[in-house]
Amino acid sequence: MxxxxxxxxxxxxxxxxxxxxxxxxxxxxxxxxxxxxxxxxxxxxxxxxxxxxxxxxxxxxxxxxxxxxxxxxxxxxxxxxxxxxxxxxxxxxxxxxxxxxxxxxxxxxxxxxxxxxxxxxxxxxxxxxxxxxxxxxxxxxxxxxxxxxxxxxxxxxPYERREDGATMLHCAIMGNAPGLALEIAERFPLLITSRNTMAVTPLQLMVTIPGLFRSQMVLGSFESILYDFIPLEKDSNKRRQGDEEEAPGSSNDARQDEAIEEDDNEYFATQRTIRSRLPSYCGTLVDILVFPVKWVRLFLYIKIKTLYPRTRHLKKIKRTHREALKLIEYLARDPRNMEFYVLGTKQGDGGPPAASFRERGGRQDQVNAAAAAASTRRWNEPPLILGAQMGIPEFVNTILRVCPEAATYLDTHGRSVLQVAIEHGNREIVRTIREMTRGKNPILPSWLLSRVDKGTGRTILHFASAKAPEHNQDALQMQDELRWFETVRDMVPKELVYSRNAQEMTAEEMFTDSHQPMLKSCKGQLMETGRTCSGLVAAVVFASSFSIPGDKDPATGNPVYFGRTAFKVFAHAYVIGLSCAATSLVLFLSLAMSPYKEQQFRRIIPTKYFFACSSFGLAMLSFLVAFTCNIYLQLYGWQKTKSKDLVPFVLELTVFPVICFLVLFFRGSDFGLSFLLRLWR
Structure with missing residues (x-):
């Protein structure tokens, strides 16, 4: 049995x-x-x-x-x-x-x-x-x-496929292993243009894996600093020995020519090292100065690694990101691959059609057909368009760097990569494209900036006038939108700045019309913040109207602590706090009475808000110092202070705030510094 x-x-x-x-x-x-x-x-x-x-x-x-x-x-x-x-x-x-x-x-x-x-x-x-x-x-x-x-x-x-049509290259990418994926692509180049049952190629699949890109990773302030600090060893550039199949157009001579061309290109000058920008006779001096810095950096990294175990994980993440960029560079290097991404679903991928992979009964055929129909529109787009839609600047930058021809392909709606990036608000990608279209001999065609949509008559400035996503709005979102509109307006040729679309509207008219709800939302948020902070400032000012610590000296009429350092600090801190509190109240009152016109959000309102928030923070800090000095004088002012008295006082005052600060810093808080800098821009 x-x-x-x-x-x-x-x-x-x-x-x-x-x-x-x-x-x-x-x-x-x-x-x-x-x-x-x-x-x-x-x-x-x-x-x-x-x-x-x-x-x-x-x-x-x-x-x-x-x-x-x-x-x-x-x-x-x-x-x-x-x-x-x-x-x-x-x-x-x-x-x-x-x-x-x-x-x-x-x-x-x-x-x-x-x-x-x-x-x-x-x-x-x-x-x-x-x-x-x-x-x-x-x-x-x-x-x-x-x-x-x-x-x-x-x-x-190695050409076997899974039930979903995924090849070994697809699996390595889905497993967040770009290093292995690069080795597979080099050894088996036919897999570069393979599609699964959803008609997805390996390069297109990469845009759906957020762990492959630094811009898609949310790291705290401390971890971001540590991520940039972690050194990575240089690649040995050794390929696997054996009968390797060379990808089309990827010979050693061709790679050397591309490397020389890239190094000489003015659009990538920012990627050169400091040493290469200096005269040759300064090279030795630079090496002497940089050499000890590298050793100090390595020493500090080893120390941090022993104290912070997550460093090893961050190093693995950083290595993955670097390998992912190399994989993108290899997959997109041949311009013929870009033609395939646009026409591949029409001319086939050199293998069996997607629907024939391991057919297992009528039910599976129906599932495959429905899934393929649902994804046809998305995966018909070139990888560069997908990267612009998903907002992955490293992906787009790498493809444009190794294959600028990719920017000449349009998506299924007739939009260029620049139009797609602007429509989705991916500003870093737009800045990259702008840099590559500048100069007398730009590497990207200037028609990207002057292209007008045939159906709607919209220029790229009309695309920029669309309203931002509602989930990403805050009190100063209007300022960001105005700055973004000005950035795109500087890119557009002068003859198209006031061009009208099919509805006979200029881009500025579209911007005003589409941002009316945002204008009201930002106004409401600013006024609510002003009311809240004004109430807090007023409460603190009235609560701080206490008597000066200590009695008066009968002989001089001055407080008995008049000559003490703590009393001097108290007096100055209290006056500064009172001044900042009054300034904050006036500024918040001014914000409450402002007319809130559209263009005022560009300069005057953010400036008022910046100084109102800054003076509010300084007032709170000054009053905290004044209260601390007052408590100290009340407790220890009558005697000569000893260290055994100061230690408990300092610990009681600082231990919990320091713990909170460290925990929040490790957890990713920036304590509003980025917000204040954003206000001032």
């Missing part, structure tokens, strides 16, 4: 894991026994269990003992179990159809993998329920050594 668990697994593998009824029975005693033996490192007992029944299920995922041992990174024990197992038993799969080699590929245990395919070579080509081979698993989890170990065996095809 066969094993019921094996029979159940076979029934599961006839469909998908989602369609099948998962197992509900668990041999709890056996599960706890295996768990205990693994925790206590009782390898002999585990070997005995594996020898007795290697196919016995351990958990509700129907994993065998070999699956569990490999997942727990027990390499030597797993190799011992494999050696004593029969060859046919190595094909046993779990609930998702994963063999032991799938598990080894997922955890990156190349020693176990070699032991498995040395005993049974056809394991490399085995597929799970998602039709993933161990190669897919290794690529998805970013295990370089494991992936190339499996490839070098020659039994599994």
């Amino acid at each position: 066969g094993d019921p668990s094996l029979a159940h697994t076979d029934s599961i593998q006839e469909g998908t894991a989602e369609d099948a009824d998962p197992p509900h029975k668990l041999d709890r005693k056996h599960f706890l026994t295996v768990k205990s033996h693994i925790c206590l490192k009782k390898h002999k007992e585990l070997l005995a269990l594996a020898e007795k029944d290697p196919c016995r299920r351990v958990n509700l995922m129907t994993d065998t003992l070999l699956h569990v041992v490999i997942a727990c990174n027990k390499t030597d024990l797993a190799k011992s179990i494999i050696r004593q197992m029969q060859v046919e038993k190595l094909l046993v799969k779990n609930l998702y159809g994963d063999t032991a080699l799938h598990v080894a590929a997922a955890v990156g245990d190349s020693e176990v993998a070699k032991e498995l395919f040395d005993k049974r070579e056809d394991l490399i080509g085995e597929q799970n329920l998602k039709q993933e081979t161990p190669l897919h698993k290794a690529a998805f989890y970013g295990h370089h050594e494991m992936f190339w170990c499996l490839v070098d065996q020659g039994k599994g095809s």
